[in-house]
Amino acid sequence: MGLEISIEWLTLIMFGSLLVLLMAGLPLAFVTGGLACVFLFVLGDSWQVLNIVPSRIFPLMTNYQLSAIPLFIFMAAMLERAGIINDMFDVIYKVLGGVRGGLAAATIIASTILAAMVGVIGAAVVTMGIIALPAMLQRNYNPEIAMGSIMVGGTLGILIPPSILAIIYAVVAEQSVGELFIGAVFPGLLLSGLYVLYVIVRCIINPELGPAAPIKERISFIEKVRILSRTSAPIALIVVVLGVIFSGVATPVEAAGIGTSGAFIAAAIHCKLDWATIQAACLTTLEASAMVIWIMFGATIFVGLYVLEGGQQFVSELMQGLGLGLWGILILMQIILIFLGMFLDWVGILLLCVPIFVPIVKALGATSFGLDNPDDLVLLYLVNMQMSFLSPPFGYALFYLRGVAPPEIPMIRIFKAAIPFLAIQIIGLVLCMVFPEIIIWLPRLVYG
Secondary structure, three states, X not given: OOOOOOHHHHHHHHHHHHHHHHHOOOOHHHHHHXXXXXXXXXXXXXXXXXXXXXXXXXXXXXXXXXXXXXXXXXHHHHHHHOOHHHHHHHXXXXXXXXXXXXXXXXXXXHHHHHHHHHOOHHHHHHHHHHHHHHHHHHOXXXXXXXXXXXXXXXXXXXXXXXXXXXXXXXXXXXXXXXXXXXHHHHHHHHHHHHXXXXXXXXXXXXXXXXXXXXXXHOOOHHHHHHHHHHHHHHHHHHHHHHHHHHOOOOOHHHHHHHHHHHHHHHHHHOOOOOHHHHHHHHHHHHHHHHHHHHHHHHHHXXXXXXXXXXXXXXXXXXXXXXXXXXXXXXXXXXXXHHHHHOOOOHHHHHHHHHHHHHHHXXXXXXXXHOOOOOHHHHOHXXXXXXXXXXXXXXXXHHHHHHOOOOOOOOHHHHHHHHHHHXXXXXXXXXXXXXXOHHHHHHHHHHHO
């Protein structure tokens, strides 16, 4: 027989141990899985130990929708190696060069288009950091504006489809991947538009923050139209991949296969389709996919044990007993997710919180929020998770940029660069909560 521990103490011990080990620098995948196995032996009988681990892992191993993840990651790696990102940034900058803050705005817009092609964060932040940051600093841009636009533009890949987050979320929450993709379109474009607006307004008020391009670097309207044709290949790839998903012609997995084929074609057009490019893309895909899958394995066992011990009911009763009301509980959930984003990565937060929070949200009732479907509320998670990449002290985007930023820029300055954009993300999250039509209008239009 295992030990008898009250759910209150178990919650404190399990999540306290998790936080301590993560702060010690141990990898999330092995911390969650290792702790789960330890508590399984401490709390349960041998049959529980033998059954809960494979029963939680096997459904993930056999889930068809998850096969889209390595395909989209491979597509991202191929497009990065093909040099499409460099061309896209150069084109958008030349079009917006005459605008104050145009280089920062071009960075965000290029990252938005890139997000719609790849759905991977690290590649976007690092690549734009290598391309755009030196260009902006050479033109006397304020470093906080420059670094903030790179980080926030890169994080759009977690929200704008095809998002790896949306695929995993759909599997965990048992929702349609296509519906989540469509639901994330308007929030992603809203946040992108808010970032661009913030950068341009600040640079108009204070031109020294982001001066316009010199006259000699500007081009005529005819030339702008002509060079826009250079972006036709990536835009066509976006239209095809998302079009076949939204129209129902293909599943997200099939669309990922189409996108991968398109990435090969794009690399061939740019004369970069060689063995070195394919080998590097395969290694990147292997590393990124293995990281995601191992985190999923560890976290799903950890949460499975907690739910088995009554954790889901405990959290639900605790939240409802706080007397916060329906909106208060929803806001509290968002605050918890924001706090966890300061210490955990998005995969860990998703697998630790979504299985517990989704049933609570559904129990609250969608009609209480003026909605028809309770699943509409949990889409807020997608918007919230983008913040985890920018949240000090452990936001991934902060450290991705640190790796490519000039050594004379201290880490504290990168943290400061993220703060205004975090505030904009909170505004975007609040808008999606107050006006849920931002999320649900397009899925309703497509799916009825």
